[in-house]
Amino acid sequence: MKPIDQVRETAERISSMEIRGAGRIATAAAASLKEYALSVQAESLDDLNQKAAQAADLLLKTRPTAVSLSNAIRMVMKYEAEEIDDARKAIAINADRFIENSRRAVEKIGQIGSRRIRDGDTILTHCNSNAAISVISAAHRSGKKIQVIATESRPRFQGITTIGMLDQMGIETELIVDSAVRTVMNDVDLVVVGADVITANGTLVNKIGTAQIALCAREARTSFMVAAETYKFSPMTILGELVTIEERDATEVLADISRYRHVRVRNPAFDVTPHQYIDLICTEAGAIPPEMSYLIIRERLGWDMEEESI
Ligand code: RI2
Numbered sequence: 001m002k003p004i005d006q007v008r009e010t011a012e013r014i015s016s017m018e019i020r021g022a023g024r025i026a027t028a029a030a031a032s033l034k035e036y037a038l039s040v041q042a043e044s045l046d047d048l049n050q051k052a053a054q055a056a057d058l059l060l061k062t063r064p065t066a067v068s069l070s071n072a073i074r075m076v077m078k079y080e081a082e083e084i085d086d087a088r089k090a091i092a093i094n095a096d097r098f099i100e101n102s103r104r105a106v107e108k109i110g111q112i113g114s115r116r117i118r119d120g121d122t123i124l125t126h127c128n129s130n131a132a133i134s135v136i137s138a139a140h141r142s143g144k145k146i147q148v149i150a151t152e153s154r155p156r157f158q159g160i161t162t163i164g165m166l167d168q169m170g171i172e173t174e175l176i177v178d179s180a181v182r183t184v185m186n187d188v189d190l191v192v193v194g195a196d197v198i199t200a201n202g203t204l205v206n207k208i209g210t211a212q213i214a215l216c217a218r219e220a221r222t223s224f225m226v227a228a229e230t231y232k233f234s235p236m237t238i239l240g241e242l243v244t245i246e247e248r249d250a251t252e253v254l255a256d257i258s259r260y261r262h263v264r265v266r267n268p269a270f271d272v273t274p275h276q277y278i279d280l281i282c283t284e285a286g287a288i289p290p291e292m293s294y295l296i297i298r299e300r301l302g303w304d305m306e307e308e309s310i
Helices: 003-015 022-039 045-060 065-075 084-114 130-141 157-168 178-185 210-219 235-239 290-300
Strands: 122-125 147-151 172-176 190-193 204-207 225-228 268-275 280-283 286-288
Touching: 003 022, 003 204, 022 045, 022 065, 022 084, 022 130, 022 172, 045 065, 045 084, 065 084, 065 210, 065 235, 084 130, 084 225, 084 235, 084 280, 084 286, 122 178, 130 157, 130 225, 147 157, 147 178, 157 172, 172 178, 172 286, 190 204, 190 210, 204 235, 210 268, 235 290, 280 290, 286 290
Parallel strands: 122 147, 122 190, 147 172, 190 225, 225 280
Antiparallel strands: 204 268, 280 286
C-alpha cells in the first residue's frame, strides 16, 4: 500500500464512522500522520512538509464538527526541522505524545469525575463516550454500587456500544429509547455525557439529543456533567468562529425515502447545549464550571492568537 493510501483508508474509516468518538478519531488521525511521515518518500524538506500538510488536510476533512480532530492535527503538525529525517521524527514524537496524553487524560477524568458519584447513584449517559465511561467505570471500580441508564442514540445506535462496554465491566445497566429520557429522569442522580466541542463560553456541542437531555435534567433538578479532555475545547471560538454541525446522510435515518414525494429527512449529528444547563465540565486539568472554558483554551491548549491569521 502506498503511504498516502493508508491515510486515505484511515480518512474513509473516520468518515464512515467505523472509527468514531471524538477522542478516537483524534488519536487515529495522529497515528495515521505518524505512519505517513515515517514512510512517505520525499525529495526535500519542503516536499515532506507539503506532503504531510496534504495528508493532514485529508484527515481534517473527514468530520467537520469534532474539534478534537483539528486540535490533534494542529499539535502533530507543530514542528520545526532543518532536515527531512528530523521532520519525520518530530511528527512521530508529536503524534506519540498526543496519543499518550489522550490516554492519560481519559484516565484522570475518570478519577476526578468519579468523586462526584455517590454510592447507590443512577447515572444516565448518552451515545458512546470514552470519557464519560471512564467516569462511570472509575466509580464502579472504587466499589460504589451504581446503576446506569443508557440511551440508544439513534440513528447510529452508539448506545449499543455503551451497554456492551458497561456489561463487560459488570455494571448494572438499563437501555432506553432516546424519547424515554424524561420518563426516567426522576430516577437519575447524575447525567454524564462526553463532548465533541466545548466553546470559549462553555457551550457544549455533543451527540444529537444531548440538549434535550440537559433540558430534562434541568427541569428535574438533576446534575449534568460533561466529561471532556482539554483538546475538546475549541480555540477558534475565541475568534468568534461558529461550530459547524455535521449533517449526515438521510439514509442513516430512513433507508429508502423514494416513495415519499414531499418528505425530506434531516440528520444533524450534533446539537448545542447552552452552558447554563451544565453543572460541571470534568477535564484532566480539573473539574471546572463551564464559564472557565476560556481559560482552558488559553492556558492548556497553549493557544496563541498571534500565531493564527485572523
Ligand atoms: P469520546 C461522539 O461522536 C459522541 O458525540 C460522544 O459524546 C463524543 O463523540 C465524545 O466521545 P460520534 O463520533 O471522545 O459518535 O468521549 O459522532 O469517546
